[in-house]
Amino acid sequence: MDLGFGETGSLLIEQPEAGMRPPRMPSAEGRLVARLRQADHAAFEEVVEQYEAKVYGLARGLTRNDEDAQDAVQETFLSVFKNVKSFKGDSSLSTWIYRITVNAALMKMRRRRHDDRTVPIDEAMPTFDEDGHRVATLPDWHPRADEMLLNKEMGGHLRRAIAELEVDYRSVLIMRDQEGLSNEEVAATLGLTVAAVKSRLHRARIFVRERIKLYMLQGR
């Protein structure tokens, strides 16, 4: 029987650098992993219950497509089930699961490359003169932007701006600001340093904010 594991069990994302100390596995998690290795049915159901919301949110945010997100969620959990024996506990269980999720989502996105709407990150970065004064290419947000932020149209602008983020930046913004993971969790999941996560997050946030400003000014 083909379980549809695909290639998502293999980790495309680099492992955290050697020398980074893995977090110690909490004993409750250790017990859960031990039960998973014994193919304890109830343990698999517990894992799905515990992680499905985050896994789905992550997959949905990355793929921007419900069908792909659902497939990625299924593949993630089946991959967890298939590969738990090779999970060594170098990272926490959650980090391992999120890493599989990101890889599954990336795989889906590659298949929809024609649908790529990303804009180079530097295109939206504000510019400054030699004295550090902002070079205003456009007037800044209208004081009533606050009210606009709350309306429906604004939600559309925001979704569009996030979809335009290059995937390296989008993944960090989704994990941190949408799903509420910590800088450390994102770093461990993506195999990045915390400094690199913060730097990507910083640029991603500015990008999104600048793009929304652009749409509001253009009235589209």
Place this chain on the structure above:
Amino acid sequence: MLSCQDLLADLSEYLDDGMTVEVRRELEAHLAHCSTCEVLVDSTRKTLKIVSENFSYEIPPEVSGRILARIRTALEDR
């Protein structure tokens, strides 16, 4: 005195409350007299608040059920 560029460089850390008290004070001194940066900070903060509060997706119950069903099948096939 910090420039607008300095403030922008620290924007994300400032929003996450990740600075030392001294740096925070310097940034706030700049914000007190620069309405451009004040708008920048305020609008970015509000934008991110919408992302964190309204942008998380609920997993459809039928999807959740399907995943569990597939895992059960896979387990039984072993």
